[in-house]
Amino acid sequence: MKPRAFVPEKLDLAAFIHDGASLAGEWPAASLERLAESAAPDAPAQGWPALHWRLQGETRPVKGGKAQAWLQVTAQVEVALTCQRCLKPVHEHVDIGRWIRFVDTEAEAAALDADSDDDVLAMPRHLDARELIEDEVLLALPLVPRHEVCPEPLIHVDDADEPAGEEGEGERPNPFAALAALKRGGSA
Template structure:
């Protein structure tokens, strides 16, 4: 089991804590369902700070390359991950509810035992495209809607089947 980085989120933010490193994709269990390959690693940095209103926040940056499944051809799709997230830290459930009403900010509940890797994994999953796919010219599926010489279109084949019954 890999060692997890656990922080006291409020203390980390108030003291301008900083940590950076690499995470093997194989350590991100929940992300595996989105990937075609679990090999490789991502670079990350997490920094604590106070915003202009003196509210504690965490800055998260993640870079690397992951392989997703193209939803057009079902082939491997290399996705360059360059994530930047700013998360306000709520000190309790009431503050979290109040901050969640403002859709312009992202907020999480600060805990004294916050798992940084799990937080990073959450942010990666939230940043993934809903329908990852290659560009049309890059996909392995040929999208030819015209009849070519000697070939019948799919609609002509369906019409022929229909006339048999």
């Protein structure tokens, strides 16, 4: 029997898992629109290496019950995000390795997902694996990207505002002293 051909953008997930099939490939990072939007302005996604991905379907037998449908999703990509300290590009390696269990209905998925550490989703008729992989990569991006040590020294705002005059000049009044004076009934 000839093995089935599976297309990642319109994956017959039930058949893919039943067959224990696997797919692998790579996509240009710029072709993943939502991921490309996260790029640092100085390092657009067109310059990033390709995203490498792999899917593996698996059926796990359960004693006295229906076999469980699982999908392993792995992906690796190098992205350039904006450092939140210096605002320069910071390169981050994102490595995804996740198992997702698929069940028959949304209600069953919601009940199992609440009680389990595993990711549980309802079995779709067709799955857009490209969208699923992009979702997983976006979820794995750091919330606050930043360099361990920024490539250029940071300029402190107070340092930039102060004139290079004599010492003692430019000292600002303590705002809390003014508040204390107001509380005592005096003027600031």
